[in-house]
Amino acid sequence: MAVRRCLQIFAGASFTLSTVIWAGDAFAHAGDRGHVLLLPTGHYIFGGAIAVALTFLVLALVPARPLDDLARLRLRIGSLPTWPRLAASALCFFLLVGLLVAGWFGSRDPLSNPLPLMVWTVFWVGLTLAQGVFGNIWWWINPWYAPWRILSRVTGRREAPELPGRVGYWPAVALFAAFAWFELVYPAPDDPARLATVLAVYFVLNLFAALTFGYEAWMRQGECLSVFLRMISRLAIVDGSRPVGKRRAIALCLPGAKLADAAPLPLSGVVFLLLALGSVSFDGLMRTFFWLGLNGINPLEFPGRTAVLWISSYGLLLTATILASAFFGAVALAARMSGNRAVADAAGALVWSIIPISMAYHFSHYLAALVINGQYALAALSDPFATGADLLGTVTFNVQAGILMGADGAWLVWNLQAAAIIGGHLLAILVAHVIALRLHGTGGAATRSQLPLAILMVAYTVFGLWLLSSPTAG
Numbered sequence: 001m002a003v004r005r006c007l008q009i010f011a012g013a014s015f016t017l018s019t020v021i022w023a024g025d026a027f028a029h030a031g032d033r034g035h036v037l038l039l040p041t042g043h044y045i046f047g048g049a050i051a052v053a054l055t056f057l058v059l060a061l062v063p064a065r066p067l068d069d070l071a072r073l074r075l076r077i078g079s080l081p082t083w084p085r086l087a088a089s090a091l092c093f094f095l096l097v098g099l100l101v102a103g104w105f106g107s108r109d110p111l112s113n114p115l116p117l118m119v120w121t122v123f124w125v126g127l128t129l130a131q132g133v134f135g136n137i138w139w140w141i142n143p144w145y146a147p148w149r150i151l152s153r154v155t156g157r158r159e160a161p162e163l164p165g166r167v168g169y170w171p172a173v174a175l176f177a178a179f180a181w182f183e184l185v186y187p188a189p190d191d192p193a194r195l196a197t198v199l200a201v202y203f204v205l206n207l208f209a210a211l212t213f214g215y216e217a218w219m220r221q222g223e224c225l226s227v228f229l230r231m232i233s234r235l236a237i238v239d240g241s242r243p244v245g246k247r248r249a250i251a252l253c254l255p256g257a258k259l260a261d262a263a264p265l266p267l268s269g270v271v272f273l274l275l276a277l278g279s280v281s282f283d284g285l286m287r288t289f290f291w292l293g294l295n296g297i298n299p300l301e302f303p304g305r306t307a308v309l310w311i312s313s314y315g316l317l318l319t320a321t322i323l324a325s326a327f328f329g330a331v332a333l334a335a336r337m338s339g340n341r342a343v344a345d346a347a348g349a350l351v352w353s354i355i356p357i358s359m360a361y362h363f364s365h366y367l368a369a370l371v372i373n374g375q376y377a378l379a380a381l382s383d384p385f386a387t388g389a390d391l392l393g394t395v396t397f398n399v400q401a402g403i404l405m406g407a408d409g410a411w412l413v414w415n416l417q418a419a420a421i422i423g424g425h426l427l428a429i430l431v432a433h434v435i436a437l438r439l440h441g442t443g444g445a446a447t448r449s450q451l452p453l454a455i456l457m458v459a460y461t462v463f464g465l466w467l468l469s470s471p472t473a474g
Helices: 002-021 041-061 064-071 084-105 114-134 137-141 145-155 170-184 192-213 215-221 224-235 257-261 267-285 289-294 306-338 343-382 407-440 443-469
Strands: 075-081 238-244 247-252
Touching (some): 064 257, 064 407, 114 192, 114 224, 114 343, 145 192, 170 215, 170 224, 170 306, 257 407, 267 306, 343 407, 343 443
Antiparallel strands (some): 238 247
16 A cells, blocks of 8 residues: 555656646756767777677686685775764755755756756766765765654654565666656756756655655665665775674775675666666767667757657667667576576676676766866856855856867877776676676586677677767757
8 A cells, every 4th residue: 555655646746747847948968968079980999809809808718716706805994983974964965955946046057057067967977987986975975864864753754664575676667767768858857947846856755755665675676866876886896885883894895896796686676777777878879870860860950859759768768678688688598508597586696797888888978078067067056046156266167178179188088988998898797707607606607608698798888889989969
């Protein structure tokens, strides 16, 4: 009954949101590729060749057992008290409230209003990358935690029931699908007022769900951004997940080691992760000349998001479906080759190994936008309500949009992109090697089982390089 009641509330709120979303004119997405530096063909071909070579060198020459031992290594560096979590969450909550007010009453320009810049650049790009390097920062600063603590004490719902087991990650799947559609397909995700309304409704709905099902359970399986960021944090070199009383033990590990240690995901968790990875890929595909030409659109006369609404909607679904089909097909073939029929368990474990490739592409795809739009965010935060204030002393900051456009800047960006893609691919192969050993027990069976997934990883890596080298419109 609780699940049905919560879903009914979500449905009602979705209707309310729809009336807000479709009103008004369209704005350009501040996170779009407004600053495009196409990867040269030479880098693309060289990167693909290196990916293929590294794949087969790892499979042929690197024994899985020593890698398994390395993945288990931890260098303990101490512990941190958990009491700052409440203060950090409260601070982020008030920052969010301030950004929402700025969204409603500040400038309508997405590059002058801090809300879209903070959401699409600082949060979605910057924090995601920080999670992949430094660990689960979001656990400390999640703005839902402080309000939940206060409301749960007031309402007496500190010990809320867990989500039913059959629910799995399906709430997060549904919410992330809506989030991806809003970011990539909806005509005006950067309109400050509409973005503020969507975020406010989303925040209240998930706060209600946390009070109903329990904070930890809902953030672990329901609220899609928390689920995504927690999964991405397993790529990091910092491991702060182990509680020690009222402290968190902090240790260093090798990149991707926590991916190999992660428990297999259920089907809903696999679908969630593949949907998240597929949406990042479609973000790069949706405005390429190839995709637009395939759908009968002249890329030199891009008509805007509204005109391609349905094309982008089915494209997002198609990209996630193709990635999921290819992944499950590779895992099923691997299970047959290794003599292991437990396809579901293998899929739940091996899906973690795709994260390094996805995060490498996330970095490469958004690098220019992060550098340029990050400067706009710094200036916008100083005058959030467009009143002429200069809170941070940066309101007159001159955004250096050409910082990456010179020969030296472009060379640096290209090589960082290629290095990230190739490095992410190598790390993914190594992580999959360790996971396969733990699944099958012997090095020979692990190597045989990896061949189909390795081929998929090569294809995914080459696809990412191709996207970076493809001309885009819009």
